[in-house]
Amino acid sequence: MKKTIFVITVLAFLASCGSKDKGELIGVKAKKWHPEKPYGMTLVPGGAFIMGKSDDDLVDLQDAPTKTVTVRSFYMDETEISNSEYRQFVHWVRDSVLRYKLAEMADLEGKTTEDEGIGEYAYISIEDEDMTPYEKYMIDTYGDEQRKLNRDEDLIFETEDYPDELYSEVFDNMYLPKEESFNGQRTWDWDQFEFEYTYMDIQEAAKYHGIPGVKRSDFIYNEPVAIYPDTTVWIRDFEYSYNEPMHNDYFSHQAYGNYPVVGITWKQAKAFCQWRTLLKNTYKKEKGQQYINSFRLPSEAEWEYAARGGLEGATYPWGGPYTKNDRGCFMANFKPLRGNYAADQALYTVEVDAYEPNDYNLYNMSGNVSEWVMSSYDSGSYEFSASFNPNVDDPEDERKVVRGGSWKDVAYFLQVSSRDYEYADSARSYIGFRTVQDYMGTDATANAATN
Numbered sequence: 001m002k003k004t005i006f007v008i009t010v011l012a013f014l015a016s017c018g019s020k021d022k023g024e025l026i027g028v029k030a031k032k033w034h035p036e037k038p039y040g041m042t043l044v045p046g047g048a049f050i051m052g053k054s055d056d057d058l059v060d061l062q063d064a065p066t067k068t069v070t071v072r073s074f075y076m077d078e079t080e081i082s083n084s085e086y087r088q089f090v091h092w093v094r095d096s097v098l099r100y101k102l103a104e105m106a107d108l109e110g111k112t113t114e115d116e117g118i119g120e121y122a123y124i125s126i127e128d129e130d131m132t133p134y135e136k137y138m139i140d141t142y143g144d145e146q147r148k149l150n151r152d153e154d155l156i157f158e159t160e161d162y163p164d165e166l167y168s169e170v171f172d173n174m175y176l177p178k179e180e181s182f183n184g185q186r187t188w189d190w191d192q193f194e195f196e197y198t199y200m201d202i203q204e205a206a207k208y209h210g211i212p213g214v215k216r217s218d219f220i221y222n223e224p225v226a227i228y229p230d231t232t233v234w235i236r237d238f239e240y241s242y243n244e245p246m247h248n249d250y251f252s253h254q255a256y257g258n259y260p261v262v263g264i265t266w267k268q269a270k271a272f273c274q275w276r277t278l279l280k281n282t283y284k285k286e287k288g289q290q291y292i293n294s295f296r297l298p299s300e301a302e303w304e305y306a307a308r309g310g311l312e313g314a315t316y317p318w319g320g321p322y323t324k325n326d327r328g329c330f331m332a333n334f335k336p337l338r339g340n341y342a343a344d345q346a347l348y349t350v351e352v353d354a355y356e357p358n359d360y361n362l363y364n365m366s367g368n369v370s371e372w373v374m375s376s377y378d379s380g381s382y383e384f385s386a387s388f389n390p391n392v393d394d395p396e397d398e399r400k401v402v403r404g405g406s407w408k409d410v411a412y413f414l415q416v417s418s419r420d421y422e423y424a425d426s427a428r429s430y431i432g433f434r435t436v437q438d439y440m441g442t443d444a445t446a447n448a449a450t451n
Contacts, residue, residue: 046073073439079352084257117164190228229263300375309358332367366414369432377421406430
């Protein structure tokens with residue numbers, strides 16, 4: 001034993017010779033961290049606020065009693081996610097699925113990247129001599145799962161330019177059958193375009209940590225999600241109403257590119273967050289930079305805190321108590337008068353940056369579209385939730401909170417403290433979302449100790 005200690009001591013002494021730390025505890029050297037504000041987001045400095053109804057509860061729901069809570073700093077989208085932004089997600093998934101289908105067909109037919117036609121979209125083959133030891137190990141261990149798609153070759157969407165019949169077959173199978181087409185147009189069968197991601201239920205894993213027989217894999221789930229918005233909501237939400245133009249054009253036409261995306265379920269909004277994180281981290285990996293925190297939906301407390309814009313006890317993001325400014329103009333897009341949706345100069349939704357932002361530079365926190373948050377709805381959640389970063393997210397509860405009111409709602413739902421809910425698998429013509437990202441560090445706070 002003494003000999004072992006002596007050897008360790010000698011080795012430690014030799015290792016320290018010539019070192020620059022002079023035997024002092026200096027920590028692991030690392031580059032200085034500089035926070036990077038995500039594009040299109042604003043920093044909401046953390047702090048404490050009084051959450052809940054500061055006004056009379058006119059509808060007597062009694063689901064939002066006042067409570068002082070504290071939230072950490074976070075970045076939030078300045079605007080609701082627009083049709084154009086969500087289309088980027090849809091197109092990315094569509095192109096990825098098509099490339100996978102083309103690579104599988106090429107593999108089935110024995111085609112390689114050296115062949116013309118569909119072979120140009122075959123899996124990238126790496127010769128043994130060109131592979132790193134890690135790449136060789138991964139392929140030998142996990143096989144086909146490690147094959148890479150060829151993303152350098154542009155996809156061809158014009159039928160007259162298809163390179164061969166195999167390519168034509170793959171694309172034809174991804175469209176709706178001819179018998180389901182009309183007006184000479186064939187559309188994508190969007191049910192075939194899913195975004196599948198993996199996540200870990202950390203909350204549940206933490207409860208069972210240290211219990212024998214419980215494995216990490218028990219809390220890891222795969223979630224496949226069809227990603228195309230439900231455009232039929234414009235018809236189904238309003239019976240005996242002519243909304244066909246919105247059904248036909250709202251998501252797909254460039255005229256509505258800067259309008260908030262609707263027809264999105266809570267699950268689709270979560271999938272979008274996962275994709276946005278993947279998109280940014282893929283870029284970070286290519287540049288050899290550190291990964292970012294995940295994008296996600298805001299908690300209910302974070303949403304209300306951000307909507308208030310630093311105004312304590314305010315009824316609306318602009319203060320209140322009225323929905324008009326001193327010039328008589330409405331401050332948000334909602335239903336101001338019975339049967340009159342256009343009194344605020346908007347019939348349906350408006351552009352995501354319409355109206356004036358609040359003091360955190362956040363647009364349309366009230367009105368335009370209601371917004372999904374990560375929290376589950378429970379009428380008594382304010383009573384039992386924590387006072388520090390409160391959030392109630394019950395995977396078994398399909399009722400998810402929506403906040404902010406929409407273009408078809410009365411002023412009550414525009415109040416920053418009003419709560420409403422919808423089911424996680426439901427899509428509506430008046431519900432959209434925006435994302436947040438955690439701020440790394442604690443130095444950004446809106447209020448500090450005064451004693």
